[in-house]
């Protein structure tokens with residue numbers, strides 16, 4: 603899959619899980635990378651160095667906290683200053699918290715809305731002028747099956763992901779006559795630290811093994827009974843960056859083993 607020129611891609615929350623799978627695939631397709639996310643400084647530096655060594659691209663890291671609009675603005679400026687452009691934005695950073703609405707901590711609601719939804723608005727607001735000036739851009743929002751359907755006890759997450767799907771559609775309409783596209787990828791279950799926490803909690807709550815809890819979690823929602831992988835999400839992101847995908851915009855693309863077909 604080729605893009606017509608070398609591009610610079612920013613992937614928020616790319617120090618772990620799906621974001622890391624996406625940066626590896628984008629780098630393998632020849633894109634320069636801005637990494638972002640929390641974690642151990644040495645491990646992040648090892649990821650950065652491995653991207654440069656394995657794929658002969660330039661990779662940089664910016665530690666912006668996705669709850670802080672000013673830091674997001676600085677990160678977009680950093681991409682332009684360090685790598686000369688910002689052509690591809692993957693809004694991926696996200697957190698989860700499960701509780702009934704009555705018991706949902708207000709601070710968790712605010713954090714999930716800030717990280718899983720508002721950060722995408724802030725990144726795009728700063729990245730869009732450059733994309734418009736170059737008349738080329740790709741915005742890929744990592745939403746969720748929970749951007750299309752709901753589950754109980756995930757009020758903030760489901761609200762944020764439905765919001766992200768809506769934001770993607772508005773962005774697609776506002777850029778429809780340009781060389782910019784905006785799409786949402788909607789993964790079902792992907793085995794990452796975010797999901798492992800939910801599996802561990804279920805195992806403890808139900809007094810079953812972690813292995814059993816894992817099988818139960820997937821089987822309850824995902825007809826394939828298999829996890830999707832970060833690499834599969836990354837491969838779809840690479841496709842969305844290609845010229846072949848230039849007419850796809852405003853779409854929400856499930857990668858969910860049939861979850862939302864039910």
Ligand code: NAD
Pocket residue numbers: 614615616617618619620621638639640641666667668669694695696697717718744745746747788789790791792793794795796797
């Ligand atoms: P993860 O916990 O492995 O990774 C989350 C990433 O976001 C990490 O790099 C973390 O450092 C970063 N992050 C968290 N808070 C941040 C903040 N305030 N500022 C900057 N970075 C921050 O989780 P994941 O499963 O890879 O999730 C990635 C995205 O995919 C999320 O938006 C999630 O909602 C979405 N998603 C995941 C699944 C799944 O099954 N794993 C399914 C659907 C959607």
